[in-house]
Amino acid sequence: MNVIFENLLSLEPQQVVMWIIGGILIYLAIKKDMEPTLLLPIGFGTILVNLPSSGAVTQVIDGVKEIGIIDVLFDAGISNELFPLLLFIGIGAMIDFTPLLTNPKMLFFGAAAQFGIFFTFSLAALVGFEMKDAASIAIIGAADGPTSIFVANYFNSNYIGAIVVAAYSYMALVPIIQPFVIIKLTTRKERLIRMEARREDVSKTAKILFPILVTIIAGIMAPKSVALIGFLMFGNLIRECGVLNSLSETAQNVLANLITIFLGITISTKMQAELFLTKETLMILCLGLIAFAFDTVGGVLFAKIINLFSKKKINPMVGAAGISAFPMSARVVHKMGLQEDPHNFLLMHAVGANVAGQIGSVIAGGFIINLVSKIL
Template sequence: MESALVSGFQGLTSGITNLGVDQVIMILIGSALLYLGIKKGYEPLLLVPIGFGAILVNIPLADLMGEEGFLRFFYDIGVRTEIFPLLIFVGIGAMTDFQPLLENPKIILLGAAGQFGIFLTLLLALAVGFDKLDAVAVAIIGACDGPTAIYVSAKFAPHMLGAVSVAAYSYMSLVPLIQPPIMRLLTTDRERKIVMGAAKQPVSRATKVLFPIVVTVFASILAPKGAPLIGTVMLGNLMKESGVVDRLKRASENEIANIVTLLLGLCIGATMEADKFLRAQTLMVLALGFVAICLDTVVGVLFGKLMCVLSGGKINPLIGAAGISAFPMSARVVQVEGQKYNKKNYLLMYAMSANAGGQIGSVIAAAIMLSVLAGMGIV
């Protein structure tokens, strides 16, 4: 009887005796993410489930990512299969208005330029010794797009999913701090003051309905490996623009997106087990991710300068910074910066065009990267 009591008591204390320093650190990191989400308001919809998932997965003996763990269950059905990020893409498509882009089609070039950070960082990551597939996952942080980063890293480097997602989402919310110094450094005072008038081309409904279909067909034929990414975004957008399936559109952007965001966040947190996350590699991922977003901004602004010259000084190069996918943060940054130097400058709508271009650009860049890697026999 006495020994049974002692064993029973041991059952309650074994959690504490099995708690290692690593797990304590991870629980603190999870708490820090919760703090950023709850107290600072940085992407709370993601950081709250991610932070809590990171705490749960590091509870000793609970084994929530083990064979029978409930986090493992959600991870296997949603992340390993890539279903969760794809469902999020449908919601994003349903929420995105490509009208600003269709009004200024030339500006899609900036959305392409804003993706160069991905490829430059890929080379950099390979140079510092990352494994090929790991380097792809690091570089994709430069897409500056959470779901794209999750999709690609879940596919090629699932052990880095936690680090890549945390980097992608934290840098996205830091865009208003990261971009302005780069924008200032690369432009002259005169360029920053260029006023862009209210150019407004009417966009017909037919154009808006055809756009998602045409982009899907062409981009997927060009980069078949990216068809799931492009296809889901554009399906969502077609549902929005067609106007005939309002219920499906609302479900995609609300109920489905909400449920999937909750489960996806938990799963990302669940990948942050101490032995996988507490490595020097994680710091490298964070550092290279930061470089990726800086390089996106650099190439975007430089391309903006080129367009400025080619257009005879009509395009303000600042809008190049909005060629990344962080929507609408970077477009807002451009508006604020532009008005700082010339109060009579309202760049928002042009920046929105570039930003919408960046959203398509990041998905297409990921698609191209996947297809090129497939062609090279790497994946």
């Protein structure tokens, strides 16, 4: 009983606030189906690490250091970037690059839709964040959770918990954020633009060569991206080679799900009250929203600029799918196209831009690591 009373007396109001935040994340995961595979373990982990004298995290009691299991997992899987990289194998195995291979120019939309990253990087630095933290915050705009974790951990950012929560929360809010931005930037006439259907016959050889060539080219352009792009493309090579179907299925399901569970619960070590409840967290959430919105802006405006010089017009909404939130963004664009015109099928074009965004976000992450590393 004495231990119970001691723990109750040691309970801080900030810890109770974190319980509420954890409960909100669990609610969003279950009730609203917002990225449940990650928000649920993060939410539960947030409660776990904010219990008085929690044995789940490392602490010093009576001068004796007791190692917490979540910190052990963090050192084993996140501090060395292992979990995000393994997750990329699963993501790569899930992606079919056929829509991109049939319309390679969609790669440009995957590049244009990374505009928000670099805009927010400059903005975060201007408002007072250290260069390494500004870079980590900017990557929220990639709409790619593993890349956000990788970059934030690479720079040993003090705000990794807030960055990860923001990244995955905004990914889940794609159906809300993107339509708002798209409608503000386009006219109904532009949203009604129809695009010709592309052929879908891509040779097996092309599908096998694609991940290999992308890895080589990305490695030359942005050497720091080799680990990220390499694991992503290795997962895709497993999918497309045709002789490792069982491994492909394992990567897509068992591996991806298992790593996601560990990733979510482990990130919660950075969700302790003293690390999370700061004014910087609120600023990060705001900057993350700016990064995400301006990535969408970059893709839409790029399409509008192309239309000024092209006879075959591109529906600007397809440009918005150039962010990395796959396949949510492509589905949003397709749905918006059908709402404007029930016979306007933009899905394949949007998917092409969307998978290009997956590549673009990873390369952007490597590029910004390379850039900031040289500055520091």
